[in-house]
């Protein structure tokens with residue numbers, strides 16, 4: 525089965541130090557994946573490789589059946605800082621991105637398209653303001669509108685909400701979730717916020733500590749796709765998922781490699797659904813494919 529995004533055996537070394545090694549990860553089109561791991565394990569480096577801004581020391585990344593060999597408008601990046609052009613208005617910033625995507629469009633066509641995405645992120649009325657006149661949350665909305673306006677195949681987000689106050693963060697999470705769900709956007713997002721990951725992600729990828737970081741587990745989020753901020757924490761499996769991720773961050777991100785030992789296969793990272801009851805006994809023939817874990821059930825898949 526071919527995947528929309530296939531990270532195939534990538535490593536990244538700086539000098540003699542391997543930040544991470546032999547990472548394999550597959551993502552389906554329309555999937556929202558969050559990556560969690562301690563500072564320095566290489567999350568931003570992976571995102572930069574997906575963006576085409578950095579290259580792996582080994583391995584390759586395939587997107588839509590094509591190996592990444594540099595930046596592309598098919599992959600939009602939203603950083604923590606908004607990096608807007610300060611001399612341009614909101615409309616000017618978004619229109620600049622639109623015109624780089626659609627070089628043949630008239631100014632009217634470009635502005636109409638840009639306006640659609642300004643409206644989508646709730647900035648109607650602020651089109652003619654410059655970045656210095658905007659709050660942090662509004663600037664981040666412009667960054668999101670700009671990224672969405674080029675209609676990328678993938679959105680890459682590096683802690684996009686971490687610099688915002690809690691209220692603005694919640695509102696923007698809601699909007700990004702709504703937009704990505706409605707448009708079937710494929711998203712790869714880095715976060716340090718466990719609740720944010722559980723609220724937004726279909727899958728949460730857990731990375732061990734660097735250097736020499738690896739992908740330890742993929743947590744399949746058991747919460748329904750149609751979840752709401754006000755009650756997602758009341759889902760019966762919410763605490764199992766949350767505790768599993770926290771337990772990983774506190775303890776297992778450090779010890780995982782030594783404990784997993786030779787049984788760790790980077791090409792078959794275990795999928796975990798914390799809190800699900802133990803499965804029925806598995807016939808011997810497929811027993812090797814199933815791993816039982818304390819916090820739930822882990823099944824080895826290649827995706």
Ligand SMILES: Nc1ncnc2c1ncn2[C@@H]1O[C@H](COP(=O)(O)OP(=O)(O)OP(=O)(O)O)[C@@H](O)[C@H]1O
Nearest residue numbers: 538543561562563564565566567568569570714734
């Ligand atoms: N250009 C570079 N030259 C040397 N070392 C680098 C370079 N870029 C990143 N590193 C190192 O690689 C490691 C991983 O960095 P990276 O920013 O990818 O981690 P991260 O998991 O995103 O961290 P954080 O959560 O703090 O953002 C760090 O130790 C960093 O110092």
